Amino acid sequence: MRVNQPAGKYYSTDYLKKLCDLWDFRGSGVTNMHGSTGDIILLGTTTKQLEEVFWTLTHDMGQDLGGSGSSLRTPSDCLGQSRCEYACYDTNALVYFLTNEYQDELH
Secondary structure, eight states: OEEOOOGGGOOOHHHHHHHHHHHHHHSOSEEETTOTTSSEEEEOOOHHHHHHHHHIIIIISOOOOOOOOSSOOOOOOOOGGGTOTTOOSOHHHHHHHHHHHTHHHHO
């Protein structure tokens, strides 16, 4: 299952702890951080657990599940102005805008 990365790939320790605790409880505990899609990949669970994981991620953690439709991959960005003194524009704001603008094509 894919979980969309946050803008700039900034994670709070609280978020990562909740994600790992959830996956230890509902899945195998095995993850692939930023796989080939840039998303967090949660590996190994049963079909029965999927809806429970979806609910917790979306309702309790406020997380977009990410994914990749046939039209557009999940957007990803660099750290931009938050860490790079040479950044010419706010990459985090751009990816946020693009994600909302093309939400239907993403899923």
